[in-house]
């Protein structure tokens with residue numbers, strides 16, 4: 692059984708989508724990051740970077756439990772274990788890894804910082820908003836160019852698409868951005884139409900997400916992050 696330490700954010704949704712796509716049994720262990728549950732000692736033993744998602748697979752290598760943090764590492768582990776959504780030939784594997792790293796090192800951080808400076812930051816800093824908006828748009832164009840020549844990021848549907856989708860789906864709220872990126876639009880529509888993707892995206896999605904209050908702000912972006920453990 693896979694225990695998924697989870698909160699409904701794009702990084703968490705990558706894993707629920709994979710688990711739904713592969714019909715892998717899993718149990719959700721909520722980690723309320725606004726309440727600071729990511730700092731509980733039991734969770735830090737699993738995820739020392741105080742970030743979700745993380746998994747514990749009770750049936751890990753050799754039949755012993757294994758804990759994994761970082762969504763990209765979790766996707767690689769689950770793909771390898773299940774033999775799904777990742778090709779087995781060397782060229783195909785590395786194409787997937789390359790686009791997975793593109794998501795982890797670029798799409799997640801840049802889209803994430805854009806969201807932070809647009810919605811969470813207490814003051815609106817035009818330089819920061821412009822910087823991360825420009826980078827997010829540039830990355831959307833990189834994807835559009837790639838998707839002009841390939842149906843999915845690594846050729847066939849894979850964990851690279853699953854990693855990108857929950858981050859990029861928000862571009863649909865800015866339809867003018869998709870007018871000039873028709874291949875990205877086609878890809879978003881195709882992935883969004885998949886039933887397991889809908890199920891993965893829906894896990895705990897009805898949770899009320901009021902604007903961040905002072906306590907949540909301090910937990911997520913304040914002194915709490917710097918306390919020695």
Ligand SMILES: N[C@@H](CCC(=O)N[C@@H](CS)C(=O)NCC(=O)O)C(=O)O
Pocket residue numbers: 700701702703724729741742743744760761762763799910911
């Ligand atoms: N690179 C990490 C990022 C995970 C991440 O940033 N998780 C956020 C929510 S999306 C989190 O747990 N934040 C808690 C905190 O900042 O204390 C991954 O892909 O797993």
